[in-house]
Amino acid sequence: MIxxxxxxxxxxxxxxxxxxxxxxxxxxxxLIVVNRMVFLAGGIAHTSYGGIGLAIYxxxxxxxxxxxxxxxxxxxxAYITINNREKLxxxxxxxxxxxxxxxxxxxxxxxxxNVDLMSYLFGSILAVSQEDIYYMSVLLVIILFxxxxxxxxxxxxxxxxxxxxxxxxxxxxFYTFILMLSALSIVMAIKxxxxxxxxxxxxxxxxxxxxxxxxxxxxxxxxxxxxxxxxFVGLFLSYKFDLTAGATIIMVGxxxxxxxxxxxxxxxxxxxx
Amino acid sequence: MDAISIKNLTCFYDEQKVLEDINLDVKERDFLAIIGxxxxxxxxxxxxxxxxxxxxxxxxxxFGKENLKSLEMIGYVPQNTNINIDFPIRVIDxxxxxxxxxxxxxxSVSKNKFFNIFSKPHEIQCALGSLKxxxxxxxxxxxxxxxxxxxxxxxxxxxxxxxxxxILLLDExxxxxxxxxxxxxxxxxxxxxxxxxxxxxxxxxxVILEYANKVxxxxxxxxxxxxxxxxxxxxxxxxxFCEVELMQMLGSQK
Numbered sequence: 001m002i003x004x005x006x007x008x009x010x011x012x013x014x015x016x017x018x019x020x021x022x023x024x025x026x027x028x029x030x031l032i033v034v035n036r037m038v039f040l041a042g043g044i045a046h047t048s049y050g051g052i053g054l055a056i057y058x059x060x061x062x063x064x065x066x067x068x069x070x071x072x073x074x075x076x077x078a079y080i081t082i083n084n085r086e087k088l089x090x091x092x093x094x095x096x097x098x099x100x101x102x103x104x105x106x107x108x109x110x111x112x113x114n115v116d117l118m119s120y121l122f123g124s125i126l127a128v129s130q131e132d133i134y135y136m137s138v139l140l141v142i143i144l145f146x147x148x149x150x151x152x153x154x155x156x157x158x159x160x161x162x163x164x165x166x167x168x169x170x171x172x173x174f175y176t177f178i179l180m181l182s183a184l185s186i187v188m189a190i191k192x193x194x195x196x197x198x199x200x201x202x203x204x205x206x207x208x209x210x211x212x213x214x215x216x217x218x219x220x221x222x223x224x225x226x227x228x229x230x231x232f233v234g235l236f237l238s239y240k241f242d243l244t245a246g247a248t249i250i251m252v253g254x255x256x257x258x259x260x261x262x263x264x265x266x267x268x269x270x271x272x273x
Numbered sequence: 274m275d276a277i278s279i280k281n282l283t284c285f286y287d288e289q290k291v292l293e294d295i296n297l298d299v300k301e302r303d304f305l306a307i308i309g310x311x312x313x314x315x316x317x318x319x320x321x322x323x324x325x326x327x328x329x330x331x332x333x334x335x336f337g338k339e340n341l342k343s344l345e346m347i348g349y350v351p352q353n354t355n356i357n358i359d360f361p362i363r364v365i366d367x368x369x370x371x372x373x374x375x376x377x378x379x380x381s382v383s384k385n386k387f388f389n390i391f392s393k394p395h396e397i398q399c400a401l402g403s404l405k406x407x408x409x410x411x412x413x414x415x416x417x418x419x420x421x422x423x424x425x426x427x428x429x430x431x432x433x434x435x436x437x438x439x440i441l442l443l444d445e446x447x448x449x450x451x452x453x454x455x456x457x458x459x460x461x462x463x464x465x466x467x468x469x470x471x472x473x474x475x476x477x478x479x480v481i482l483e484y485a486n487k488v489x490x491x492x493x494x495x496x497x498x499x500x501x502x503x504x505x506x507x508x509x510x511x512x513x514f515c516e517v518e519l520m521q522m523l524g525s526q527k
Contacts, residue, residue: 213361
């Protein structure tokens with residue numbers, strides 16, 4: 001069965017794309033989780049739908065449009081969090097839903113046959129093209145390069161931003177930078193699991209990795225590894241049982257996560273006795 | 274030369290006057306305790322010395338230099354060291370965050386600030402040295418989450434020491450630590466005081482008075498006490514005493 005699946009071009013593309021997305025979301029998801037930005041990342045993911053709508057209306061490549069729009073959303077989110085700490089949740093919720101509304105309206109206004117909304121909400125990994133893979137590769141290279149280049153600064157800001165500021169690290173800049181990198185990895189992940197499920201991909205593998213890691217770099221590496229594992233298993237299951245790939249991938253992750261939690265509870269109990 | 278010299282300092286925090294007309298000289302190798310009520314401006318004073326808060330009026334000189342923005346001369350241990358306990362990071366990596374290249378004796382250290390995912394040998398040596406100073410070198414490669422509150426506080430002191438500072442500022446260093454741990458932190462500070470000037474903001478008045486040689490009380494304004502003159506009164510006192518009693522014993526100028 002597996003051999004048969006591997007014979008198809010679309011399946012090979014899906015595996016490659018899945019791997020690229022997993023590496024990106026493992027690295028950036030780690031930064032998002034340790035900085036407690038999960039809600040912000042969710043906001044960016046949903047706001048990016050506005051970019052998809054605009055791109056379809058103006059006839060530019062959809063993922064390029066989504067990238068630009070979500071980068072702008074990330075900068076807006078950063079600006080809001082830095083300047084309006086008290087009313088944070090209201091503003092984020094506002095950006096979140098307005099972004100989606102813009103997307104829906106522009107798709108309504110687009111004449112002719114309207115694209116399948118569901119594919120952006122829940123992913124369309126089996127429809128990934130060669131061009132998509134090139135585009136994802138470029139985004140992944142940007143992410144890898146940025147994180148490698150600024151590793152110590154990102155670590156310092158994430159661990160103790162007050163102390164980092166004293167050390168002369170530009171905390172606001174790196175805060176914005178982390179959100180912009182999140183936007184890039186979210187755009188990649190939309191193709192795989194869709195913008196609604198993207199949060200699971202940015203958190204489940206990370207929660208598993210955080211317990212097993214003794215450094216941020218190790219956490220990024222393990223998260224990516226878990227993510228690749230979930231993606232591959234999920235893809236094969238979705239092929240075999242004819243299920244939506246994105247949802248299957250998330251459920252595989254969720255199952256492993258639950259098993260891990262149960263194991264942890266039992267072993268903690270056993271050791272404490 | 275004075276380690277820290279503060280003249281006519283006035284500070285505002287959101288329109289509100291927090292510090293008013295503060296004058297304070299800290300000599301080299303002093304052990305200064307800053308006490309006072311919550312919201313009295315203790316932390317603000319520390320942050321002004323660190324250059325995080327810009328004073329409205331007056332001047333602060335650290336070893337004769339004004340507007341010191343860097344932490345090269347000053348090591349800082351912030352108040353809340355219980356943040357991010359679950360963060361996956363080893364003790365030595367936390368300590369290395371305090372590293373400034375003045376610590377190293379190598380002059381040829383590359384200025385390459387970026388592509389710094391791997392630490393350089395002299396940074397590791399420096400961090401291990403500071404950990405040894407606080408008696409935590411055995412924990413260098415442990416995860417920070419596995420340490421106790423007192424041990425974590427020692428690591429934060431090691432981080433501050435990593436830049437070879439001449440002055441160490443600590444903001445409530447024992448607020449989350451049990452009595453035993455508190456004493457051992459102060460013993461450590463006493464040892465460090467042999468070569469470093471120490472400034473501690475604290476609520477633990479009864480403990481700190483055994484170690485400090487100067488005490489200032491801050492509640493917007495500053496009252497200075499030289500412990501040398503009053504030390505007998507304080508050390509003869511049994512057990513804990515409250516701030517009011519302390520003020521009486523020290524002969525508060527109010």
